[in-house]
Amino acid sequence: AQSVTQLDSQVPVFEEAPVELRCNYSSSVSVYLFWYVQYPNQGLQLLLKYLSGSTLVESINGFEAEFNKSQTSFHLRKPSVHISDTAEYFCAVSDPLNSGGSNYKLTFGKGTLLTVNP
Amino acid sequence: SQTIHQWPATLVQPVGSPLSLECTVEGTSNPNLYWYRQAAGRGLQLLFYSVGIGQISSEVPQNLSASRPQDRQFILSSKKLLLSDSGFYLCAWSVGALYEQYFGPGTRLTVT
Numbered sequence: 001a002q003s004v005t006q007l008d009s010q011v012p013v014f015e016e017a018p019v020e021l022r023c024n025y026s027s028s029v030s031v032y033l034f035w036y037v038q039y040p041n042q043g044l045q046l047l048l049k050y051l052s053g054s055t056l057v058e059s060i061n062g063f064e065a066e067f068n069k070s071q072t073s074f075h076l077r078k079p080s081v082h083i084s085d086t087a088e089y090f091c092a093v094s095d096p097l098n099s100g101g102s103n104y105k106l107t108f109g110k111g112t113l114l115t116v117n118p
Numbered sequence: 119s120q121t122i123h124q125w126p127a128t129l130v131q132p133v134g135s136p137l138s139l140e141c142t143v144e145g146t147s148n149p150n151l152y153w154y155r156q157a158a159g160r161g162l163q164l165l166f167y168s169v170g171i172g173q174i175s176s177e178v179p180q181n182l183s184a185s186r187p188q189d190r191q192f193i194l195s196s197k198k199l200l201l202s203d204s205g206f207y208l209c210a211w212s213v214g215a216l217y218e219q220y221f222g223p224g225t226r227l228t229v230t
Contacts, residue, residue, distance in 0.1 A: 032217040043124075043208055044162075045219035051217060090161065094217045103150055103169055104217055105177075105209075110161040 002026050002095045006109035014117050015083055021076040021112045023091030032094040033074040034106065035065055039087045047089070050074065061085075086116045120145035124209050126224040131229055137182075137196040139225050141209030144190065149211040151192040152219060153184055154205040168192060204229045 002110065032051050035038040036044040048059040055067040065076045074091060092106040121144045131137060138156050143149050153165040164177045166184035166213050185193045192209060206226050210219040 002191050019145065034218055036221075041224070043223045044210075046218055046220065103167075104163050104212070104226075105152065105167060106162075106219055107161040 002031075002093045002107045004091050004107055004109035005091050006091055006112050008112050009110065010113045010115065012115045012117060013081055016080045018079050019077065019081050019085075019114065021089050021091075021114065023074045023076065025072050025074065025091075025093045025107060033065075033067060034092040034094075035059075035063070035074075036090045036092060036108075037078050037087045038090065038111075044090060047076075053061045081114070081118060083116050084116060088113050097103075120211070120220065122209060122211055122220060122222040124207075124225050126225060127223065128226045129228070131199050133201055133226065133229055134198045137194070137203070137227070139194040139207055139227075141192040141222055142190055143211045146190070146211070146213050148189060149213045151184075151186065152210040152212075153192065153194050154202050154208045154210065156208060156224075160200045162208065166194070168220075198229050201225065 003026045005024045010058050031091050034049045035047040037047045038044045043061045048057045048065055050067045058064045063076055065074055067074055088111045089112045091109045094104040095107045096104055119226055123142050154162045155165055156162050163219045166174055166176055168186045171186055171189055179211050182196050204227055206224050208223040208224045212219045
């Protein structure tokens with residue numbers, strides 16, 4: 001089974017500063033990686049995903065993440081954050097539910113609370 | 119487009135009472151359905167998943183059960199709630215070749 005480690009439980013930053021949220025996963029032959037964002041008392045929203053191809057993936061609101069196979073990392077970055085980016089961010093890896101690998105579950109990290117201060 | 123609903127949004131129940139949380143998905147057929155529980159500082163824990171009507175798999179032994187009476191309906195139940203059942207319960211769906219999952223708005227359960 002896969003595992004995901006989010007190295008920082010809380011990251012406080014000032015508005016317009018850059019931010020990096022770190023994520024490491026256990027190695028596997030094939031890996032599919034995701035970042036989700038959760039605003040208070042809401043469900044999780046898919047922010048971006050890596051399935052294959054380019055190792056740099058981007059979201060529509062300025063976040064990007066880079067898949068690094070050698071370092072088993074999938075860190076999330078944004079060059080300039082806004083107050084509205086304050087939320088909890090979860091890194092996740094897909095994990096086969098059965099030996100046939102036709103169905104998958106998501107294994108999540110414990111989350112990183114990003115707080116953007118004015 | 120696909121949407122996922124959960125109700126109720128919040129619930130306060132005494133210890134020993136029964137529980138029923140409902141999740142429905144619209145706009146897709148034969149989805150895989152999932153129940154997760156989120157406890158503070160512990161991320162999300164997969165409780166149950168279902169790949170079809172009447173097909174339920176449990177990831178962890180616990181005081182809860184799940185059922186899928188219809189293709190797009192997933193129900194989480196308990197006969198007698200424990201204090202440790204408190205948490206934020208999230209339903210999710212995926213379909214076909216998609217590896218990602220899409221989540222509902224969640225139910226906040228407080229057991230008193």
